Amino acid sequence: MLEIKNLYKRYGKFLAVNNLSLSIAEGEIFGFVGPNGAGKTTTMKIVAGLLKASGGQVLINGINVISHPGKLREKIGYMPDFFGVYDNLKVDEYMDFYAGMYKIPYKDRPAIIDNLLEIVDLSHKRDAYVDSLSRGMKQRLCLARSLIHDPDILILDEPASGLDPRARIEMKEILKQLRTLGKTIIISSHILPELAELCTSIGIIENGQMVACGKVNEIMQQLTHKRIIKIRLLDKMEELIRILQEQPDIHNIFEKTDEVEFEFDGDDIRLSQLLKQIMEKDVLLTAFHEKEGNLEDIFMKITKGGE
Numbered sequence: 001m002l003e004i005k006n007l008y009k010r011y012g013k014f015l016a017v018n019n020l021s022l023s024i025a026e027g028e029i030f031g032f033v034g035p036n037g038a039g040k041t042t043t044m045k046i047v048a049g050l051l052k053a054s055g056g057q058v059l060i061n062g063i064n065v066i067s068h069p070g071k072l073r074e075k076i077g078y079m080p081d082f083f084g085v086y087d088n089l090k091v092d093e094y095m096d097f098y099a100g101m102y103k104i105p106y107k108d109r110p111a112i113i114d115n116l117l118e119i120v121d122l123s124h125k126r127d128a129y130v131d132s133l134s135r136g137m138k139q140r141l142c143l144a145r146s147l148i149h150d151p152d153i154l155i156l157d158e159p160a161s162g163l164d165p166r167a168r169i170e171m172k173e174i175l176k177q178l179r180t181l182g183k184t185i186i187i188s189s190h191i192l193p194e195l196a197e198l199c200t201s202i203g204i205i206e207n208g209q210m211v212a213c214g215k216v217n218e219i220m221q222q223l224t225h226k227r228i229i230k231i232r233l234l235d236k237m238e239e240l241i242r243i244l245q246e247q248p249d250i251h252n253i254f255e256k257t258d259e260v261e262f263e264f265d266g267d268d269i270r271l272s273q274l275l276k277q278i279m280e281k282d283v284l285l286t287a288f289h290e291k292e293g294n295l296e297d298i299f300m301k302i303t304k305g306g307e
């Protein structure tokens with residue numbers, strides 16, 4: 001169980017994290033979403049014990065990370081949002097270096113490293129120089145090294161950022177696989193839909209504050225209690241608008257050239273009656289459907305953008 005309570009971080013006068021609280025149960029995959037500059041990296045570094053908070057608490061199974069950073073080091077794996085330069089270091093030497101940092105006995109290292117390189121699909125690159133790897137491979141290597149000491153909690157700061165579409169998909173597949181290892185995972189992104197299918201719950205942060213937090217479907221429901229219906233047709237737009245305006249359960253009609261969107265309070269029976277009524281006018285209708293709750297829309301609605 002990971003709990004953040006009333007966390008603050010100031011950089012000089014600037015308040016980067018502002019009274020942030022959240023709790024993440026064991027085995028959960030928590031998506032930490034927010035625009036650039038929202039305070040994701042700052043929060044994650046504090047949780048990883050790499051940055052000092054200005055106030056508040058971070059508790060892991062009840063132990064405060066802020067007052068006992070060393071105690072929790074072995075419980076947390078952290079994948080930073082950038083990958084350093086490793087002159088003349090090969091992939092397996094890189095892994096061995098981090099194994100050493102976590103004091104993993106020499107005899108155990110080959111099996112651990114083999115297994116992790118397998119998970120991130122880099123077994124074939126173990127003798128390659130780290131600096132020669134593609135960006136996607138470097139990210140995967142970085143993920144492998146954050147797992148080297150078999151941590152209970154994994155903190156991944158934008159693992160898919162800067163990757164091309166193919167490398168993003170590969171990363172996503174690996175992250176899905178990690179779910180089965182039963183670890184608690186916190187993963188950040190500035191792109192909400194990217195996290196939605198992976199995560200059990202999400203927190204949306206803006207200007208250092210949590211604006212929404214909970215199970216993915218709960219947040220969707222909270223934010224999209226209205227049904228939005230979309231109609232597209234090739235003629236008689238004025239007639240359609242007139243019909244819509246007469247309905248008591250239709251509000252906020254929004255008209256584009258060949259399309260109309262509106263909020264609808266009625267049930268499915270009412271919706272089918274409406275469709276029938278429209279078709280009786282003999283219109284050339286090409287689409288009549290309910291807009292799916294779109295995560296990207298929700299995200300845009302509740303965050304104003306940090307830059």
Ligand SMILES: Nc1ncnc2c1ncn2[C@@H]1O[C@H](COP(=O)(O)OP(=O)(O)O)[C@@H](O)[C@H]1O
Nearest residue numbers: 011014016034035036037038039040041042043
């Ligand atoms: N070392 C620092 N000194 C001063 N300001 C910083 C420092 N690190 C981050 N910030 C500022 O704190 C805010 C949050 O940054 P960050 O945690 O990196 O956000 P995110 O990871 O969500 O993009 C930003 O406005 C950033 O400019």
Ligand SMILES: [Mg+2]
Nearest residue numbers: 040041042081
């Ligand atoms: Mg960041």
